[in-house]
Amino acid sequence: MASSKFVLINENDNILVCCQTVKTGEIVIVDGHKIRIVVDIDVGHKIAKVPLKKASKVIRYGVPIGSTITDVAIGEHVHLHNMKSDYIPSHTRQSSLGA
Amino acid sequence: MRGFLRKDGRKGIRNTVVVAYLVECAQHVAKSIVNKIDHDDVQLIGFPGCYPNDYSLEMMEKLCTHPNVGGVVLVSLGCEGFNREQLFQTIVDSERPVETLIIQKCGGTKTTIELGIEKASAILEIIADVERVELATSDLVIGTICGGSDGTSGISANPAVGACFDILLNDDATCIFEETGELIGCEHIMADRAESKELAQELITCVEKAEQYYTKMGYGSFAPGNAEGGLTTQEEKSMGAYAKSGSSLINGIIKPGDIPQKKGLFLMDVVPDGEPMFGFPNISDNAEIVEMIASGALLILFTTGRGSVVGSAISPVIKICANPETYRNLSEDMDINAGSIIDGKTTVNEVGQAIFDCVIKVSNGDKSKSEALGHKEFILTYKKFDELGPSCLR
Numbered sequence: 001m002a003s004s005k006f007v008l009i010n011e012n013d014n015i016l017v018c019c020q021t022v023k024t025g026e027i028v029i030v031d032g033h034k035i036r037i038v039v040d041i042d043v044g045h046k047i048a049k050v051p052l053k054k055a056s057k058v059i060r061y062g063v064p065i066g067s068t069i070t071d072v073a074i075g076e077h078v079h080l081h082n083m084k085s086d087y088i089p090s091h092t093r094q095s096s097l098g099a
Numbered sequence: 100m101r102g103f104l105r106k107d108g109r110k111g112i113r114n115t116v117v118v119a120y121l122v123e124c125a126q127h128v129a130k131s132i133v134n135k136i137d138h139d140d141v142q143l144i145g146f147p148g149c150y151p152n153d154y155s156l157e158m159m160e161k162l163c164t165h166p167n168v169g170g171v172v173l174v175s176l177g178c179e180g181f182n183r184e185q186l187f188q189t190i191v192d193s194e195r196p197v198e199t200l201i202i203q204k205c206g207g208t209k210t211t212i213e214l215g216i217e218k219a220s221a222i223l224e225i226i227a228d229v230e231r232v233e234l235a236t237s238d239l240v241i242g243t244i245c246g247g248s249d250g251t252s253g254i255s256a257n258p259a260v261g262a263c264f265d266i267l268l269n270d271d272a273t274c275i276f277e278e279t280g281e282l283i284g285c286e287h288i289m290a291d292r293a294e295s296k297e298l299a300q301e302l303i304t305c306v307e308k309a310e311q312y313y314t315k316m317g318y319g320s321f322a323p324g325n326a327e328g329g330l331t332t333q334e335e336k337s338m339g340a341y342a343k344s345g346s347s348l349i350n351g352i353i354k355p356g357d358i359p360q361k362k363g364l365f366l367m368d369v370v371p372d373g374e375p376m377f378g379f380p381n382i383s384d385n386a387e388i389v390e391m392i393a394s395g396a397l398l399i400l401f402t403t404g405r406g407s408v409v410g411s412a413i414s415p416v417i418k419i420c421a422n423p424e425t426y427r428n429l430s431e432d433m434d435i436n437a438g439s440i441i442d443g444k445t446t447v448n449e450v451g452q453a454i455f456d457c458v459i460k461v462s463n464g465d466k467s468k469s470e471a472l473g474h475k476e477f478i479l480t481y482k483k484f485d486e487l488g489p490s491c492l493r
Binding site: 030045 | 288
């Protein structure tokens with residue numbers, strides 16, 4: 001599974017999951033494209049496999065896990081700042097959410 | 100494997116004396132009895148509230164007559180609302196040794212602690228003679244929970260537990276998965292695995308109930324640490340959590356304290372019925388663990404990404420760590436490193452087999468990590484449930 005630092009869980013997914021921490025500035029291959037990573041990506045976090053338009057479904061495990069709230073570029077971190085639940089809002093730590 | 104035979108025919112993998120406080124006011128006395136005896140098989144459980152509640156009474160009845168429990172000391176203040184007479188009678192009917200100590204009648208804190216030590220020690224001696232019998236995989240009742248999930252949980256530890264469940268179910272064991280609030284978004288794919296059409300509808304209905312309940316409460320079953328670990332939404336967490344159930348047919352729904360009346364795979368519906376009355380369904384992971392134990396779980400498989408360290412009173416907890424970085428950091432608390440899947444060194448099925456092997460060892464008396472470290476957490480709070488519908492097929 002770990003030939004790359006990211007894994008595609010289901011062939012229909014439009015995100016990749018990080019298996020090994022990736023530092024800002026690293027160049028990774030996403031869907032055949034060379035992408036420069038612009039924020040640190042920790043294990044378990046997601047990046048976009050393809051460009052995603054605002055209000056499109058984010059697909060993981062082959063099923064929707066929420067929708068984008070902005071346009072998302074290929075290789076961009078996909079998280080609370082650019083997607084949301086289609087069910088119940090997520091809450092964060094009151095002190096701080098590790099940026 | 101060898102197990103402890105109980106009078107109702109069920110078999111336990113541990114032989115404990117539980118010291119149970121029946122209101123918070125009796126907690127210190129009960130805890131002191133347990134601490135002073137300082138024996139792995141003497142454990143503290145209890146209910147803090149003073150108002151009566153059918154759910155908590157039933158939970159305490161099921162816990163005190165659990166197959167891993169050999170005998171009970173009840174510690175009452177004296178004036179609380181808990182129905183100690185009914186609980187005592189249920190334990191007597193199960194033919195377990197039981198003593199009730201009422202602090203207001205015993206003469207106070209010190210006297211009750213001394214008396215409790217005497218009673219619990221005597222029960223420990225009596226139950227040393229409980230009949231030991233052959234224990235088969237088909238005798239096992241195993242529950243699973245995830246706590247401190249992150250973005251790795253759904254691709255390593257959770258599907259590995261699912262693979263272990265498939266092995267256990269193939270050997271005719273009974274398996275329980277839970278937290279309908281963490282199945283929001285996957286109710287329809289789950290319903291496809293129901294053994295009947297009626298059950299499929301019940302599965303969807305109980306997840307819808309969870310969604311409505313959590314929406315009213317204002318928060319999903321989603322902690323800040325989930326987000327820090329890369330999970331963004333409830334449904335993303337749900338899909339990962341759902342993987343713990345494996346791929347076998349789902350045979351029924353139970354509510355906390357219901358003991359499955361047949362073998363197979365059961366979903367535990369932990370979300371209360373009706374309008375929210377007492378707060379969040381389960382205030383933290385141990386509340387769910389206690390509910391699965393009340394339904395007869397002899398052992399709990401706990402998957403964690405961020406790194407939970409909890410164990411439980413009554414039934415051992417096996418920790419399966421999803422995230423390789425967490426495993427490196429917290430290996431002293433983790434029984435199984437499913438992070439090796441993320442590292443590309445093992446497969447989901449290999450780790451599933453390793454979990455199964457660990458289940459057999461711990462069932463046969465080996466201590467799990469949390470058990471050896473002395474983790475015996477316990478939480479029981481107020482809830483309200485209606486009776487199960489007929490198509491839940493218990």
